Amino acid sequence: MNVLIIGGGGVVGQKLAGLLARTGSLRGQPIGHLTLADLNDPAPVADAPFPVTCTRCDIADPVSVATCVTEEVQVIYLLAAIVSAHAEEDFDAGMRINLMGSLNVLERARALGTKPVVVFTSSIAVYGGEVPDPILDHTYLNPQTSYGTQKAIGELLINDYSRKGFIDGRGFRLPTISVRPGKPNRAASSFMSSILREPLNGQEAICPVDEDFPHYYLSPRKCVENLMKGAEIPAEELGQNRCMMMPGRMWTIRQVIDAMTAVAGPEPAKLIRWEAQPEIQRIVKGWRFDLRPEKSLKLGLTADASFEDNIRYYLEDDKPVG
Amino acid sequence: MNVLIIGGGGVVGQKLAGLLARTGSLRGQPIGHLTLADLNDPAPVADAPFPVTCTRCDIADPVSVATCVTEEVQVIYLLAAIVSAHAEEDFDAGMRINLMGSLNVLERARALGTKPVVVFTSSIAVYGGEVPDPILDHTYLNPQTSYGTQKAIGELLINDYSRKGFIDGRGFRLPTISVRPGKPNRAASSFMSSILREPLNGQEAICPVDEDFPHYYLSPRKCVENLMKGAEIPAEELGQNRCMMMPGRMWTIRQVIDAMTAVAGPEPAKLIRWEAQPEIQRIVKGWRFDLRPEKSLKLGLTADASFEDNIRYYLEDDKPVG
Numbered sequence: 001m002n003v004l005i006i007g008g009g010g011v012v013g014q015k016l017a018g019l020l021a022r023t024g025s026l027r028g029q030p031i032g033h034l035t036l037a038d039l040n041d042p043a044p045v046a047d048a049p050f051p052v053t054c055t056r057c058d059i060a061d062p063v064s065v066a067t068c069v070t071e072e073v074q075v076i077y078l079l080a081a082i083v084s085a086h087a088e089e090d091f092d093a094g095m096r097i098n099l100m101g102s103l104n105v106l107e108r109a110r111a112l113g114t115k116p117v118v119v120f121t122s123s124i125a126v127y128g129g130e131v132p133d134p135i136l137d138h139t140y141l142n143p144q145t146s147y148g149t150q151k152a153i154g155e156l157l158i159n160d161y162s163r164k165g166f167i168d169g170r171g172f173r174l175p176t177i178s179v180r181p182g183k184p185n186r187a188a189s190s191f192m193s194s195i196l197r198e199p200l201n202g203q204e205a206i207c208p209v210d211e212d213f214p215h216y217y218l219s220p221r222k223c224v225e226n227l228m229k230g231a232e233i234p235a236e237e238l239g240q241n242r243c244m245m246m247p248g249r250m251w252t253i254r255q256v257i258d259a260m261t262a263v264a265g266p267e268p269a270k271l272i273r274w275e276a277q278p279e280i281q282r283i284v285k286g287w288r289f290d291l292r293p294e295k296s297l298k299l300g301l302t303a304d305a306s307f308e309d310n311i312r313y314y315l316e317d318d319k320p321v322g
Numbered sequence: 323m324n325v326l327i328i329g330g331g332g333v334v335g336q337k338l339a340g341l342l343a344r345t346g347s348l349r350g351q352p353i354g355h356l357t358l359a360d361l362n363d364p365a366p367v368a369d370a371p372f373p374v375t376c377t378r379c380d381i382a383d384p385v386s387v388a389t390c391v392t393e394e395v396q397v398i399y400l401l402a403a404i405v406s407a408h409a410e411e412d413f414d415a416g417m418r419i420n421l422m423g424s425l426n427v428l429e430r431a432r433a434l435g436t437k438p439v440v441v442f443t444s445s446i447a448v449y450g451g452e453v454p455d456p457i458l459d460h461t462y463l464n465p466q467t468s469y470g471t472q473k474a475i476g477e478l479l480i481n482d483y484s485r486k487g488f489i490d491g492r493g494f495r496l497p498t499i500s501v502r503p504g505k506p507n508r509a510a511s512s513f514m515s516s517i518l519r520e521p522l523n524g525q526e527a528i529c530p531v532d533e534d535f536p537h538y539y540l541s542p543r544k545c546v547e548n549l550m551k552g553a554e555i556p557a558e559e560l561g562q563n564r565c566m567m568m569p570g571r572m573w574t575i576r577q578v579i580d581a582m583t584a585v586a587g588p589e590p591a592k593l594i595r596w597e598a599q600p601e602i603q604r605i606v607k608g609w610r611f612d613l614r615p616e617k618s619l620k621l622g623l624t625a626d627a628s629f630e631d632n633i634r635y636y637l638e639d640d641k642p643v644g
Contacts, residue, residue: 091486129562131460138453140460142481142563149482153475156463160471164413240451241464 001029002072006057006105007079008036011180012121014043015317016077016224021048026075027117027232037068038080059101062108069108075117075231078105078154084125085186087147098150106157110166118158119231120171122243124216126152127173127288134290137244144286155243162242168235172226172296175218175248178256179310181318188283192217195253196260196311199268200319208277209284211254216289218248218303219310221317226301233299245293247303259307263315323351324394328379328427329401330358333502334443336365337639338399338546343370348397349439349554359390360402381423384430391430397439397553400427400476406447407508409469420472428479432488441553442480442493444473444565446538449495449610456612459566466608477565484564490557494548494618497540497570500578501632503640510605514539517575518582518633521590522641530599531606533576538611540570540625541632543639548623555621567615569625581629586637 003026007013017036025031031050036042037057045052058064059080069076080101087094102120109116125148126141141152151173158169179200180193191208192215198205218226226246251259261269293301304310325348329335339358347353353372358364359379367374380386381402391398402423409416424442431438447470448463463474473495480491501522502515513530514537520527540548548568573581583591615623626632 138462138464140462140563141478142460143478144485144562146482146486149478152478156465156471156474156478160465160468163466164468240466241462 001026001031001074002033003031003075003077004035004037004068004073005077005079006037006059006068007077007081008054009038009040009042010079011182011220012177012223012227013038013077013079015220016079016227017045017048017052019224019228021045021050021052023228024049026228033072035068035073059104060096062104065104065108069105069112071112071114073114073116075119076105076109077227077231078102078118078120081121081147081151083185083187084145084147085188087150088145091146094146094150098147099153102150102154103157106161106167110161115165115168117231118161118167118169119227120154120158120169120243121227122151122155122171122173123148124173124175124245124288124291126155127291128286133288134292135245135288136292137295159242169242170230170233170238171243172230172246172301173244174223174246175216175291177220177223178217179314179318180220181314188280191280195272196256196268197314199271200260200264200311200314202271204271204273206273206275207253208275208280209253210276211252211257213253213284214250214289215284215287216248216250216291217256217307217310218246219313221313222302222304226296229300237299244295245291247293247297247301248291249303249307250289250291251307256307256310260311263308263311323348323353323396324355325353325397325399326357326359326390326395327399327401328359328381328390329399329403330376331360331362331364332401333504333542334499334545334549335360335399335401337542338401338549339367339370339374341546341550343367343372343374345550346371348550355394357390357395381426382418384426387426387430391427391434393434393436395436395438397441398427398431399549399553400424400440400442403443403469403473405507405509406467406469407510409472410467413468416468416472420469421475424472424476425479428483428489432483437487437490439553440480440483440489440491441549442476442491442565443549444477444493444495445470446495446497446567446610446613448474448477449613450608455610456614457567457610458614459617481564491564492552492555492560493565494552494568494623495566496545496568497538497613499542499545500539501636501640502542503636510602513602517594518578518590519636521593522582522586522633522636524593526593526595528595528597529575530597530602531575532598533574533579535575535606536572536611537606537609538570538572538613539578539629539632540568541635543635544624544626548618551622559621566617566621567613569615569618569623570613571625571629572611572613573629578629578632582633585630585633
């Protein structure tokens, strides 16, 4: 099995590579080769039982895409994208990378004629606007950002390229990933990891919303487990819509902090400063959090059992040593 | 008011041009100029009270688009597309014309910075697959053709370009248009006009489905009235989703034939030969017909009051003389 992760240098790409290295197989076959491709050279994978190539790839450039999407590749993870705030600030970059970049990958796969499995990461940012709660499998995609729009278009392309037999595609709308390792970023959702990660690391963090703010979460560990399973679902079980929510769970800020306290004791929560930030609130309160991912649950994808698990996964997988 | 119809040579474009000529105004202002653009020179409009320019435009070519989408244009009707069967046979042509062509028009409008009104014709072909009946305003778009996929992508772009303030866009999903004037075409839905038009013209026609086959119809006359109203809806009433069903009505084959008999007497129906065509049935039975266009009805768009009206409109507007 020859696997390519486009966006292999990101948090999800790196964790997925680690899981593939530990598992050693995908779709019932031993992995013979893994390629991590990203705009900058991705970090290699430790202790992989198969050769790993790290390479640069700019999905906005069809020639660059052709160097990593080759006829040997059987499973392509298409994770590369510029994030929400970036695509909102730089419309052209979002169209070029998120829309045309995805199309370049699909067109290259089509040109090869090898019908690879393509696993596409969409986002719950495809939901928004005037649609009734709860969000069901058959709810209209009404994105209110360019990022969400470009992801929704990617989903339509994944479906049509699959229907035409060019690829065997699947798309999963990722919940907000928490506890995300590393540093805060400029995403409006950044605090949903920071208020846990920083205190667990003994540092202060700011919570810009009230404690009753609800959102839809998934741990990084479950996310990559689901991406692995997502490649393994038999095509015939996907039906006439190959894109679906990835399971997550709705929790309030109070619940995620209580989970941290239950796992790590009372000290971390004391490091949270409550400081209302109206601009952050304006953005995140437009998001949807009441999602019912029936289809993906039926197909064997899973959410975290409790937010205590999310905290434990962070401590086990990501907390810096020392 | 300066109006451009891209796809001005087609049945809908020509009828819309005729309605604009008879009305003389749009969005409360007298029309000062109308441009009909199409791949081939569109026919001119008779008796227009304003100058009409007929021009060639290939929306797949950004340079060609720039020649007709100019800074003077205030309302753009984007009707041009290759139809379902064509886009299914020639995937590249569908992507080039229906997807990239629409994008070329939007990008040109964005570059001008004039924020024109853009009225986009989508199709009920965006519906399909595993979604529950009836189809509501918030039902997932699950197209099962490349044409439907490309139209659904056009809708997402219309929404996002409008949200960003690049255009003032609106999209309407057209029902099957009947009674369509002219000759049969290769669309699977062609018979839904032929079984009425040919008998009304004294000619035989074949009905390939049972008389209890239901579908969702709109007359050409109502369609262009709705497209005119569609340009006139105040932007603030469109909300966070600028694309919606155009109202139609569900009728069975028996009902549309009975309507013909009620208007034109018993002779035409005798010219229908019943000849089951399994391939046609396979396609059209996958289509959706139970649609509930609440939003567009609220915004003032209308369906035909009865199918007798569709028959009368054909006799008044389109039946060849002699």
